[in-house]
Amino acid sequence: EVQVVESGGGLVKPGGSxxxxxxxxxxxxxxxxxxxxxxxxxxxxxxxxxxSSSSGYIYYTDSxxxxxxxxxxxxxxxxxxxxxSLRAEDTAVYYCARGxxxxxxxxxxxxxxxxx
Amino acid sequence: xxxxxxxxxxxGSPGQSITISCTGTSSDVGGYNYVxxxxxxxxxxxxxxxxxxxxxxxxxxxxxSGSKSGNTxxxxxxxxxxxxxxxxxxxxxxxxxxxxFGGGTKLTVL
Numbered sequence: 001e002v003q004v005v006e007s008g009g010g011l012v013k014p015g016g017s018x019x020x021x022x023x024x025x026x027x028x029x030x031x032x033x034x035x036x037x038x039x040x041x042x043x044x045x046x047x048x049x050x051x052s053s054s055s056g057y058i059y060y061t062d063s064x065x066x067x068x069x070x071x072x073x074x075x076x077x078x079x080x081x082x083x084x085s086l087r088a089e090d091t092a093v094y095y096c097a098r099g100x101x102x103x104x105x106x107x108x109x110x111x112x113x114x115x116x
Numbered sequence: 117x118x119x120x121x122x123x124x125x126x127x128g129s130p131g132q133s134i135t136i137s138c139t140g141t142s143s144d145v146g147g148y149n150y151v152x153x154x155x156x157x158x159x160x161x162x163x164x165x166x167x168x169x170x171x172x173x174x175x176x177x178x179x180x181s182g183s184k185s186g187n188t189x190x191x192x193x194x195x196x197x198x199x200x201x202x203x204x205x206x207x208x209x210x211x212x213x214x215x216x217f218g219g220g221t222k223l224t225v226l
Contacts, residue, residue: 035215037162044119044220045154045162045205059214062117095161101209102152102167109161 002026002105004079004096009110016086020110022079022096030054030074033100036081038092039109046092049081050100063089086114120145120206120218127224133194136221138206139187144216146187150209153182153191156220157202166191193223201225 008020022034036048049060049070058070069082079096091114097103121139128134138145138153145151153166164173166182169189179200181192189208193200206218 037217044203045156045207045217047207047215047217050215057213059212061214101150102164103154103162103207103215104164104167104173106161106163 002098004098004105004107006094006096006107006110009094009112011113011115012086013116014087014114016114017082017084018086018112020081020083020094020096020112022107024077024079024096024098027098027105029077032098033057034072034079035097035099035103036070036079037095037097037103037106038090038112039095040089040092043092048094051079052100083112086112088114090114117210117212117214117216120208120216122204122206122218122221124219125222125224127226128193128196129226130196130198132196133192134196134223136191136193136204136206136223138189138191138208138218140189140208140216141187143211144208145184145189145206147211148209149184151182151184151189152207153180154205154207155202156205162205196225198225 035050051070067085071080093109095109096107098105154162156162169184
């Protein structure tokens with residue numbers, strides 16, 4: 001069974017940092033593009049970043065460029081999102097999702113709250 | 117990276133059919149047959165229900181179907197059921213090799 005499980009969310013002050021993790025199982029992780037998608041409270045989905053299977057292609061939405069870094073460890077079937085210079089508007093549930101052209105498996109999400 | 121445009125809400129009675137539209141540009145919806153639709157119930161993760169405009173993943177009811185004309189894609193739900201009440205999001209691959217979502221549509225089953 002395909003599973004992706006996020007962790008690492010929490011409360012952080014504006015300007016702070018956080019690292020999210022996503023543990024994948026049930027599929028050959030090293031052959032899939034992976035993504036982070038976020039959803040602010042009561043709002044819609046926003047694609048944040050993607051990383052290709054071998055980390056050769058990495059993309060970000062404009063609002064996080066220079067602040068967030070996506071990475072992966074194929075040996076450990078893990079995806080990461082390093083978030084720096086966090087702002088109140090980064091408050092959201094962050095989902096890990098599999099796929100390049102369609103997101104076919106999603107985790108349950110981890111909540112990041114940026115507040116003083 | 118502007119969001120795709122969806123109606124904020126739609127409604128229908130059980131047994132009826134409804135359509136949710138998703139309008140983008142030639143750089144996303146109109147330029148590729150890589151439009152997907154996602155269903156999200158309150159407090160749950162999104163679930164893929166349509167991919168590549170018209171394809172239904174295994175296990176998704178055949179009451180869900182998709183289409184596209186120009187820069188606008190559509191999700192059609194036939195034989196509306198109470199369990200279909202949820203938020204629906206379209207998504208598209210873009211010319212920048214990124215993904216973009218619509219703002220979401222809340223479906224109410226009357």
